[in-house]
Amino acid sequence: MIHGESYKPIIAEAAKMAVGEENIYERVFIFELLKDKNDPNAVAGAVGFSVREPKFYVFKAKAVLLATGGATLLFRPRSTGEAAGRTWYAIFDTGSGYYMGLKAGAMLTQFEHRFIPFRFKDGYGPVG
Numbered sequence: 001m002i003h004g005e006s007y008k009p010i011i012a013e014a015a016k017m018a019v020g021e022e023n024i025y026e027r028v029f030i031f032e033l034l035k036d037k038n039d040p041n042a043v044a045g046a047v048g049f050s051v052r053e054p055k056f057y058v059f060k061a062k063a064v065l066l067a068t069g070g071a072t073l074l075f076r077p078r079s080t081g082e083a084a085g086r087t088w089y090a091i092f093d094t095g096s097g098y099y100m101g102l103k104a105g106a107m108l109t110q111f112e113h114r115f116i117p118f119r120f121k122d123g124y125g126p127v128g
Contacts, residue, residue: 025059027051033064033104043104068097 016024030048037044045060070093102108 025057028057030100033066033100034058034060035104041105066097066101068100069093071095071098 027050028048029051030046032047033043034045034047036042043061043064045058046064048057048059049055050057098108
């Protein structure tokens with residue numbers, strides 16, 4: 001059985017083996033998608049910077065996968081009183097991917113989906 005805390009290292013090791021460790025960039029904050037000059041409906045790369053050292057990156061790509069997560073911080077929880085302090089929202093799902101996609105000209109759909117925490121005794125948050 002694979003638990004959440006051990007899943008990321010397993011996937012990271014498989015990625016390093018598949019694409020080569022020299023082709024993996026970690027701790028790079030991507031802030032802009034680059035459009036393809038020959039195809040206005042395509043993205044040809046991305047621009048970002050290192051969050052640990054003074055480096056700037058420009059990535060050229062045949063395909064770009066935008067996987068930044070949702071936007072759970074757009075709405076306040078409905079929980080009140082004591083339960084408000086026990087509601088778990090992912091602080092890293094800020095909606096930045098929506099912004100980058102919109103700025104690059106993507107058609108944004110499926111906005112009706114949002115994070116709804118499970119409610120269980122003495123707490124509110126993700127389970128399982």
